[in-house]
Amino acid sequence: MKLINRLIMIGAIxxxxxxxxxRAFAAADDLQTGDYxxxxxxxAYGVQLGSNYTDLGxxxxxxxxxxxxxxxxxxxxxxxGGRTNSSAIVGGEIARAAANAxxxxxxxxxSSALAMTDTAAHMSYTSNGNGVGMAANHLVGGxxxxxxxxxxxxxxxxxxxxxxxxxxxxxxDASAMSFGIDKRFGNVVAGVAVTSFDSDIDxxxxxxxxxxxxxxxxxxxxxxxxIVTLSIGAGVGEYNVDTRREDIGNGNSITASDIVADVQYxxxxxxxxxxxxxxxxxxxxxxxxxxxxxxxxxDLVPNDANxxxxxxxxxxxxxxxxxSYSSNQTxxxxxxxxxxxxxxxxxxxxxxxxxxxxxxxxxxxAGADAIGADLNASNPDGYITYGGGVMLNLSGxxxxxxxxxxTTNRSDFSETSISGSLRLKF
Numbered sequence: 001m002k003l004i005n006r007l008i009m010i011g012a013i014x015x016x017x018x019x020x021x022x023r024a025f026a027a028a029d030d031l032q033t034g035d036y037x038x039x040x041x042x043x044a045y046g047v048q049l050g051s052n053y054t055d056l057g058x059x060x061x062x063x064x065x066x067x068x069x070x071x072x073x074x075x076x077x078x079x080x081g082g083r084t085n086s087s088a089i090v091g092g093e094i095a096r097a098a099a100n101a102x103x104x105x106x107x108x109x110x111s112s113a114l115a116m117t118d119t120a121a122h123m124s125y126t127s128n129g130n131g132v133g134m135a136a137n138h139l140v141g142g143x144x145x146x147x148x149x150x151x152x153x154x155x156x157x158x159x160x161x162x163x164x165x166x167x168x169x170x171x172x173d174a175s176a177m178s179f180g181i182d183k184r185f186g187n188v189v190a191g192v193a194v195t196s197f198d199s200d201i202d203x204x205x206x207x208x209x210x211x212x213x214x215x216x217x218x219x220x221x222x223x224x225x226x227i228v229t230l231s232i233g234a235g236v237g238e239y240n241v242d243t244r245r246e247d248i249g250n251g252n253s254i255t256a257s258d259i260v261a262d263v264q265y266x267x268x269x270x271x272x273x274x275x276x277x278x279x280x281x282x283x284x285x286x287x288x289x290x291x292x293x294x295x296x297x298x299d300l301v302p303n304d305a306n307x308x309x310x311x312x313x314x315x316x317x318x319x320x321x322x323x324s325y326s327s328n329q330t331x332x333x334x335x336x337x338x339x340x341x342x343x344x345x346x347x348x349x350x351x352x353x354x355x356x357x358x359x360x361x362x363x364x365x366a367g368a369d370a371i372g373a374d375l376n377a378s379n380p381d382g383y384i385t386y387g388g389g390v391m392l393n394l395s396g397x398x399x400x401x402x403x404x405x406x407t408t409n410r411s412d413f414s415e416t417s418i419s420g421s422l423r424l425k426f
Contacts, residue, residue, distance in 0.1 A: 040076035040083060040249040041301050041316040047076045047366040048316070054367035075163050075248040080362035080374065081205035082163030082248045085256065087241065087294055090170055090201050091325035092358030092380065094212055094239075095263075097152055099290035099327045100417070101176035102195045102216055102235070103267045105148035107286070108421050109180055110222040110231040111271060112399070114189055144191075146423040148178040154407075154415035158378055160204040163248050166374040168360045168412065172201030187224040192217070197239070205362075208245030214238050216263060227272065234266040239292065245299075252302045256320070259297045265290040282335040284351075289328050296322040327357040337391070348388035349405070355380050383410035387417075397425040 038045050047054050053070055054077045064070055075082060081089065152174045160167040175198055182191020198213035218235025241259040246252070269286035299318040333351025340346070360377035387405035400422040407415035 036071055037250040037304065038072045039247050039252065039301055039304050039315040040072050041247075041318060042072055042249070042304055043314050043316055045071040046249075046316065047072055051367075072249040077367040078164035078365055079166070079205075079248055080365045081166040081168075081360075082207075082246075084206055084245075084361070084363045085299055085320045086201070086203045086206060086208040086210035086243045086245055087259075087320070087325075088323065088362070089168065089203050089205070089208075089360045089377075090172070090210060091292065091294060091323065092327060092360070093154070093156075093170070093172065093201065094174075094199055094210075095290045095292045095325045096327035096329075096355070096357050096380075097154065097172075097174040097199055098176070098197050098216075098239075098263065098292070099265060099288050099329065101150040101152065101174065101197060101419075102178065102218070102265060103233070103288045103290070104150065104419065105176065105178035105195065105421070106180070106193055106218065106220050106233050107231065107267070107269050108148055108401070108419075109146050109182070109191070109193070109423070110189060110220060110233075110269070111229065112421075112423060114187075114222045114224040114229040114231070143181060143183050144423055144425045145181050146179070146421060148176075148180075148419065148421040150174075150176045150417060150419040152415060152417040154413065156378055156412050157414065158375060158412040163205055163207070166362055166376075167205045168375070168378045169204040170201050172199060174199035182220075187226070189222040190220070192219050193233075193235070194218075195235075195237075203245070206245040206248070208243065210241065210243045212239045212241050212261075214240055214261075214263070216265065218265070229271050230268070232266075232268045234264070236262070236264045239263055241294070243299075247301060250304060254299050254301050254318070256297050256299050259294065261295070262293045263291065278339040280337045280339065282337070284331070284333055284335075286331045287329070288331075290326065292325045294323050294325065296320065325358040327355065329356075330354045333385070343393050345391040345393070346388065347391065348386075349403075350384070350386045352382065352384055354382045355410075378412040380413075381411060383413070384408050399423050399425075 040046055041048055045053060056064065070077060155171040156168050158168045160169040176195050178193055178195040180191050180193035182189050195216050200211050202209050214237055216235045216237030218233055220231065220233030222229060222231040239261045241261055242257045244253050244255050247254050267288040269284060271282060271284035274281040297320050299320055301315040301317050303315055331351050331353045333349065335347055335349040337345055337347035357380040359380060385405050385407050387403060389401055389403035391401045393399045402420045405417045
């Protein structure tokens with residue numbers, strides 16, 4: 001009987017050792033989470049506690065699993081981007097999308113209001129920053145109300161292999177709806193506009209998401225000199241931001257909500273118009289700036305759900321420093337419209353844009369990376385836009401356009417934007 005009991009005990013010990021060894025190797029092979037489901041910021045075993053919790057292969061440390069991994073998981077040690085709030089990864093892209101939607105809408109309205117007249121076609125065609133604007137030449141003075149919508153899908157396709165290698169890869173969309181009212185005084189147009197903007201972006205390296213919504217309020221002025229048109233504008237507002245990312249130690253969701261960011265923008269645009277028969281050429285140059293000031297906030301880290309019952313295991317929330325995200329764009333482009341003599345006028349548009357937008361930033365890693373080289377964030381530089389659409393002129397008091405634009409030649413980035421506008425003249 002004693003022999004049987006000893007055999008059973010030996011068998012149990014052997015199975016336990018094999019299980020622990022298997023679990024230790026699993027911790028090394030599966031870098032997504034730690035072996036015990038501990039948060040990266042676990043207050044007893046988190047990697048913020050020092051080298052004993054991050055140095056693999058240290059036989060004197062009781063905070064390592066055999067020598068194959070750390071209790072909180074090797075990703076907690078090696079990942080920089082994976083432990084970064086989404087705002088630091090795509091904050092600049094939010095500013096860029098908002099700038100293009102809001103300022104594009106205002107430029108569209110001003111170019112239409114200040115349009116030069118082609119007396120042969122009884123129409124005018126000018127650049128609007130997203131395409132070509134249109135106005136009937138007999139409309140002078142009085143109030144106008146207008147609305148503009150923009151819907152954009154964009155993505156960064158930089159290679160993403162694991163959270164420990166970092167990546168700027170993301171997929172997002174944004175939309176905006178603008179409303180405005182203005183009045184023309186001779187060759188000057190002055191008005192006000194309000195824009196509702198929202199965006200939704202998924203970030204791969206931290207398995208995260210960031211949503212933004214809010215309003216901006218702006219003023220604008222345009223001047224038609226007879227040779228060129230000049231327009232300027234500025235605005236301010238607030239965006240509410242919610243973020244979510246994965247705790248790469250245990251897979252829980254780390255969240256921050258109701259973050260209020262202050263935004264401001266300004267822009268100027270210079271355009272001309274050259275008519276050659278049925279063709280109208282509208283060259284332009286412009287500058288736009290958009291700033292989004294994120295305050296400091298706290299990422300809320302959920303408590304652990306794990307099997308280590310002998311310790312008090314809680315988690316530490318993580319502080320995120322305030323930061324300003326900006327997008328500065330200088331554009332040179334041209335629109336070409338074809339007069340058909342009807343209510344619809346087709347056009348094409350192309351531009352080169354030099355861009356300086358806040359690039360992605362990653363948190364510092366807790367330990368030297370032992371699994372390969374990290375990817376640097378994509379560099380937002382120059383790119384080309386091209387597209388076109390149709391202008392609509394139903395009557396002397398109703399006009400608008402529909403436009404499709406593609407962005408290309410930007411590092412790891414692609415974008416498709418659809419916009420449209422409707423104007424009523426009283």
